[in-house]
Amino acid sequence: MERFTHLDEKGQAIMVDVTQKEETQRIAVAGGSIYVGEEVFSAIIEDTVPKGDVLACARVAGIMAAKKTSDLIPLCHPLPLGSVSVEFEMEEETFSIRCRSRVKLAGQTGVEMEALTAVSVALLTVYDMCKAINKRMEIGKICLEEKSGGKSGYFVRHD
Amino acid sequence: MERFTHLDEKGQAIMVDVTQKEETQRIAVAGGSIYVGEEVFSAIIEDTVPKGDVLACARVAGIMAAKKTSDLIPLCHPLPLGSVSVEFEMEEETFSIRCRSRVKLAGQTGVEMEALTAVSVALLTVYDMCKAINKRMEIGKICLEEKSGGKSGYFVRHD
Amino acid sequence: MERFTHLDEKGQAIMVDVTQKEETQRIAVAGGSIYVGEEVFSAIIEDTVPKGDVLACARVAGIMAAKKTSDLIPLCHPLPLGSVSVEFEMEEETFSIRCRSRVKLAGQTGVEMEALTAVSVALLTVYDMCKAINKRMEIGKICLEEKSGGKSGYFVRHD
Amino acid sequence: MERFTHLDEKGQAIMVDVTQKEETQRIAVAGGSIYVGEEVFSAIIEDTVPKGDVLACARVAGIMAAKKTSDLIPLCHPLPLGSVSVEFEMEEETFSIRCRSRVKLAGQTGVEMEALTAVSVALLTVYDMCKAINKRMEIGKICLEEKSGGKSGYFVRHD
Amino acid sequence: MERFTHLDEKGQAIMVDVTQKEETQRIAVAGGSIYVGEEVFSAIIEDTVPKGDVLACARVAGIMAAKKTSDLIPLCHPLPLGSVSVEFEMEEETFSIRCRSRVKLAGQTGVEMEALTAVSVALLTVYDMCKAINKRMEIGKICLEEKSGGKSGYFVRHD
Amino acid sequence: MERFTHLDEKGQAIMVDVTQKEETQRIAVAGGSIYVGEEVFSAIIEDTVPKGDVLACARVAGIMAAKKTSDLIPLCHPLPLGSVSVEFEMEEETFSIRCRSRVKLAGQTGVEMEALTAVSVALLTVYDMCKAINKRMEIGKICLEEKSGGKSGYFVRHD
Numbered sequence: 014m015e016r017f018t019h020l021d022e023k024g025q026a027i028m029v030d031v032t033q034k035e036e037t038q039r040i041a042v043a044g045g046s047i048y049v050g051e052e053v054f055s056a057i058i059e060d061t062v063p064k065g066d067v068l069a070c071a072r073v074a075g076i077m078a079a080k081k082t083s084d085l086i087p088l089c090h091p092l093p094l095g096s097v098s099v100e101f102e103m104e105e106e107t108f109s110i111r112c113r114s115r116v117k118l119a120g121q122t123g124v125e126m127e128a129l130t131a132v133s134v135a136l137l138t139v140y141d142m143c144k145a146i147n148k149r150m151e152i153g154k155i156c157l158e159e160k161s162g163g164k165s166g167y168f169v170r171h172d
Numbered sequence: 173m174e175r176f177t178h179l180d181e182k183g184q185a186i187m188v189d190v191t192q193k194e195e196t197q198r199i200a201v202a203g204g205s206i207y208v209g210e211e212v213f214s215a216i217i218e219d220t221v222p223k224g225d226v227l228a229c230a231r232v233a234g235i236m237a238a239k240k241t242s243d244l245i246p247l248c249h250p251l252p253l254g255s256v257s258v259e260f261e262m263e264e265e266t267f268s269i270r271c272r273s274r275v276k277l278a279g280q281t282g283v284e285m286e287a288l289t290a291v292s293v294a295l296l297t298v299y300d301m302c303k304a305i306n307k308r309m310e311i312g313k314i315c316l317e318e319k320s321g322g323k324s325g326y327f328v329r330h331d
Numbered sequence: 332m333e334r335f336t337h338l339d340e341k342g343q344a345i346m347v348d349v350t351q352k353e354e355t356q357r358i359a360v361a362g363g364s365i366y367v368g369e370e371v372f373s374a375i376i377e378d379t380v381p382k383g384d385v386l387a388c389a390r391v392a393g394i395m396a397a398k399k400t401s402d403l404i405p406l407c408h409p410l411p412l413g414s415v416s417v418e419f420e421m422e423e424e425t426f427s428i429r430c431r432s433r434v435k436l437a438g439q440t441g442v443e444m445e446a447l448t449a450v451s452v453a454l455l456t457v458y459d460m461c462k463a464i465n466k467r468m469e470i471g472k473i474c475l476e477e478k479s480g481g482k483s484g485y486f487v488r489h490d
Numbered sequence: 491m492e493r494f495t496h497l498d499e500k501g502q503a504i505m506v507d508v509t510q511k512e513e514t515q516r517i518a519v520a521g522g523s524i525y526v527g528e529e530v531f532s533a534i535i536e537d538t539v540p541k542g543d544v545l546a547c548a549r550v551a552g553i554m555a556a557k558k559t560s561d562l563i564p565l566c567h568p569l570p571l572g573s574v575s576v577e578f579e580m581e582e583e584t585f586s587i588r589c590r591s592r593v594k595l596a597g598q599t600g601v602e603m604e605a606l607t608a609v610s611v612a613l614l615t616v617y618d619m620c621k622a623i624n625k626r627m628e629i630g631k632i633c634l635e636e637k638s639g640g641k642s643g644y645f646v647r648h649d
Numbered sequence: 650m651e652r653f654t655h656l657d658e659k660g661q662a663i664m665v666d667v668t669q670k671e672e673t674q675r676i677a678v679a680g681g682s683i684y685v686g687e688e689v690f691s692a693i694i695e696d697t698v699p700k701g702d703v704l705a706c707a708r709v710a711g712i713m714a715a716k717k718t719s720d721l722i723p724l725c726h727p728l729p730l731g732s733v734s735v736e737f738e739m740e741e742e743t744f745s746i747r748c749r750s751r752v753k754l755a756g757q758t759g760v761e762m763e764a765l766t767a768v769s770v771a772l773l774t775v776y777d778m779c780k781a782i783n784k785r786m787e788i789g790k791i792c793l794e795e796k797s798g799g800k801s802g803y804f805v806r807h808d
Numbered sequence: 809m810e811r812f813t814h815l816d817e818k819g820q821a822i823m824v825d826v827t828q829k830e831e832t833q834r835i836a837v838a839g840g841s842i843y844v845g846e847e848v849f850s851a852i853i854e855d856t857v858p859k860g861d862v863l864a865c866a867r868v869a870g871i872m873a874a875k876k877t878s879d880l881i882p883l884c885h886p887l888p889l890g891s892v893s894v895e896f897e898m899e900e901e902t903f904s905i906r907c908r909s910r911v912k913l914a915g916q917t918g919v920e921m922e923a924l925t926a927v928s929v930a931l932l933t934v935y936d937m938c939k940a941i942n943k944r945m946e947i948g949k950i951c952l953e954e955k956s957g958g959k960s961g962y963f964v965r966h967d
Contacts (some may be wrong), residue, residue, distance in 0.1 A: 709882065785952075
């Protein structure tokens with residue numbers, strides 16, 4: 014059985030040593046979605062201008078959050094990220110908004126936590142901007158979709 | 173139809189004015205969970221010492237994240253939070269860990285975003301500490317469970 | 332002659348004591364502008380979608396910066412801001428973009444630094460997003476336009 | 491016509507990918523100034539001790555702000571800055587204080603935003619420390635003075 | 650025996666609830682010192698200009714750190730501090746520099762952690778600026794000297 | 809006599825230029841301790857569960873603080889740390905808790921400030937969690953224990 018890499022032999026939290034790891038091109042893609050309900054969904058769809066700002070604001074929040082990952086997640090390494098993008102898709106059949114973030118780094122450790130953090134904060138920002146209309150929104154399906162670079166090789170999740 | 177309170181009449185993002193709102197005792201409880209799979213679940217259950225540190229570390233991360241909410245969510249007000257707690261429950265039947273955060277404030281605006289942020293970051297921290305074992309974990313069911321104080325009164329979500 | 336309130340009798344920096352000051356409704360409005368030149372100006376005007384995002388992004392950056400004022404300006408008090416807004420105006424005759432920020436607080440100290448910081452960072456964000464097109468942009472005219480609340484009373488700047 | 495590098499083909503904000511860019515020695519010099527008026531100017535000049543602390547405090551604020559650039563400007567990359575300096579010059583004929591910041595990095599992207607942010611925050615700090623004496627100060631002339639490294643080559647601004 | 654107020658009945662970390670506590674005028678004074686050795690001590694004493702900047706820089710760092718206390722210490726409440734000061738004293742007989750910080754707040758919880766954090770970071774800053782001269786400096790004697798306000802009343806430490 | 813490397817020829821603070829320095833494997837170990845007194849010491853020793861959380865919480869705080877060093881210490885360079893660990897030892901004869909932090913970096917500048925900051929904040933966190941029991945705790949003996957890498961070579965402190 015594999016071990017918790019973030020715990021030492023006594024079970025204590027440590028930030029693992031990556032100084033000997035190979036510097037490779039790393040990419041991670043994470044996704045997630047928020048169920049907003051019909052009323053919020055229609056408001057975003059119909060009202061073109063606010064739509065711009067709700068999602069523009071959430072996109073900026075997600076990108077900025079990717080840069081704060083090591084400040085939020087105790088054992089994450091601070092990383093000079095190479096690129097971050099955050100995208101949204103309106104899913105009418107479920108009155109949901111899907112979010113996907115892609116992060117790149119030429120470095121010694123993976124960037125899945127950065128992509129997952131970007132998605133989480135982008136969706137929380139959508140929640141914040143719509144919460145006056147609906148208190149029953151729900152954020153979910155936050156997971157790693159794709160990852161490349163590093164010794165564990167290429168990973169893709171098929172649902 | 174209600175409006176997006178975080179957008180002005182031109183659809184532009186603003187941090188809404190709460191200076192005229194009544195100062196009341198505000199409480200928000202948010203929940204969420206992470207599916208970790210059988211291997212991670214067993215590792216956490218069986219290995220008593222690390223269990224302490226994985227969840228202790230995630231709890232601290234969640235509490236600290238609640239305090240960073242206004243730094244993460246663009247239109248949230250900075251608030252002198254009165255209390256924050258983060259709890260976990262192991263759910264064996266689904267190989268999941270449930271997280272619940274409770275935030276209190278005597279103030280002019282609600283604290284649901286703080287509770288939701290605490291839950292999100294606590295679960296991301298669990299993810300980070302276990303990701304070497306399983307790349308298919310999934311965070312979900314992040315929602316507001318309970319809220320009191322303020323003009324919208326008491327809210328509880330029954331699933 | 333008045334004194335530097337942020338220096339003690341030995342000329343050393345201190346964060347002044349506001350605990351005895353009256354809690355009043357405080358408002359500050361600050362303004363500033365960036366000369367972007369004809370090419371950038373046209374690009375923003377003509378290209379409707381990017382325009383949305385350039386200014387939406389800068390607006391979010393300005394609002395978030397207002398909340399970071401006490402983290403940036405050494406002797407500013409941390410304040411639970413009541414509201415922040417940031418607006419832009421395209422000034423074709425000078426190929427400039429004007430920015431104005433309005434900040435409110437029910438508290439013991441003024442919020443002009445928060446409004447000035449919001450304007451500065453919003454304009455720096457416009458600069459960042461347009462700098463690949465023009466290296467000769469210039470930010471200027473950053474000043475307090477209006478202020479009310481507190482013992483110094485109402486102030487308005489007429490240019 | 492050149493494009494906004496910080497917007498994708500749909501006009502949405504992204505943090506651009508620099509992972510393929512060449513790592514070169516990058517230098518940026520930015521400048522700006524604050525008109526403080528005669529009373530503040532004389533107070534700073536005549537009162538030798540406070541002068542030390544006003545400018546020392548503003549210099550520290552500027553240097554620290556350069557390190558926070560990627561936290562303030564949404565699409566800036568987090569960078570391991572190699573050096574930062576901030577200098578002031580008293581300009582008696584205009585009762586102004588000029589500020590200049592120089593930032594160096596061996597890296598894949600330019601550092602003009604870091605230099606511009608250092609200047610902006612240093613000048614805001616001067617403003618903060620003198621605002622009890624004069625509410626009509628004005629910050630301006632913030633621009634890039636010099637830049638080297640990277641594919642766009644050497645740039646110098648002649649006024 | 651008294652209990653750990655920051656642990657719940659299960660021994661888990663929580664940010665304690667202060668919303669029911671009385672709002673009083675709170676003051677805390679903390680002190681500490683750094684042994685710098687003769688060479689550094691003389692360099693600071695003799696070289697008048699740098700002395701200004703070493704201590705001015707450390708003072709600013711200490712004041713800014715007080716404002717970051719809740720971001721550093723996991724279970725500290727975010728507080729709208731009313732005032733912060735940081736002072737130094739050269740102690741020639743021991744080649745040490747003493748630092749003292751005083752923090753005030755009209756609020757529901759004490760500010761000793763803010764004063765202790767200000768002292769710690771101010772001394773670390775002195776260390777940083779002198780470490781090229783002496784690697785054997787030592788920071789110590791960091792303790793609470795005085796505290797008033799709140800239900801535990803007035804406390805003063807006599808050494 | 810050696811010079812303050814963080815001051816320029818005019819005695820003004822600067823962040824020194826490290827862009828020409830050699831990139832080597834850097835390690836720094838710092839230590840420190842907190843006298844907590846008999847009552848707190850026994851409480852931590854006897855009460856097994858809280859002990860876990862007090863030290864687990866302080867360890868996390870120390871690791872996170874190492875990552876914030878450049879945000880706290882004005883002239884420290886922002887660094888992509890390779891690893892950070894924080895350990896505690898109970899010293900019964902003096903009713904003290906010893907803390908040691910080890911930081912690694914493959915980079916152009918040393919990491920002693922990161923290790924010293926981790927120790928300082930970890931000890932402040934212990935203080936915070938125990939201060940309701942004892943107001944006379946004292947933090948001390950914070951110093952560099954070991955350092956390797958860079959042009960100054962290997963250093964070890966023997967007490």
